[in-house]
Amino acid sequence: MQASFKILGITNERSECDRCGRTALQKVYVIETDTGEEFSLGSSCIRKAYQMTQREVTSKAKQDRQRAEEAARAEFKATAAYRAQKSYLHSPQHHEDMKAHGFSYVKMKLKPWQEVRQTIAAKHRVNVATI
Numbered sequence: 001m002q003a004s005f006k007i008l009g010i011t012n013e014r015s016e017c018d019r020c021g022r023t024a025l026q027k028v029y030v031i032e033t034d035t036g037e038e039f040s041l042g043s044s045c046i047r048k049a050y051q052m053t054q055r056e057v058t059s060k061a062k063q064d065r066q067r068a069e070e071a072a073r074a075e076f077k078a079t080a081a082y083r084a085q086k087s088y089l090h091s092p093q094h095h096e097d098m099k100a101h102g103f104s105y106v107k108m109k110l111k112p113w114q115e116v117r118q119t120i121a122a123k124h125r126v127n128v129a130t131i
């Protein structure tokens with residue numbers, strides 16, 4: 001049985017389980033309960049709390065992460081920053097800028113758009129490279 005909760009990811013910032021108090025855990029999951037509260041839990045406590053097998057926990061973590069990435073991607077694609085970046089990258093201007101000024105100039109031009117992307121990735125807690 002899987003209650004409605006989300007696995008937001010694995011954190012390196014904590015090594016303590018909120019359910020049992022165990023410390024020095026190697027892998028700590030951050031979950032969001034159906035009431036919107038966040039907790040850090042070791043995998044054995046997720047299994048106990050939600051009556052899941054480790055295989056189910058692992059596959060749910062993957063599934064939830066993919067959903068978060070899709071949501072982040074969709075959100076970024078709906079922004080003006082995405083459209084501006086896309087049209088710039090496909091323009092002759094990009095090519096000319098590269099030729100005339102090089103990578104760092106182009107990088108500087110891309111920066112404000114990349115910041116939008118990073119903000120969205122952080123909000124959804126996904127790696128910016130995946131969106």
Ligand SMILES: [Zn+2]
Nearest residue numbers: 017020042045
């Ligand atoms: Zn625990």
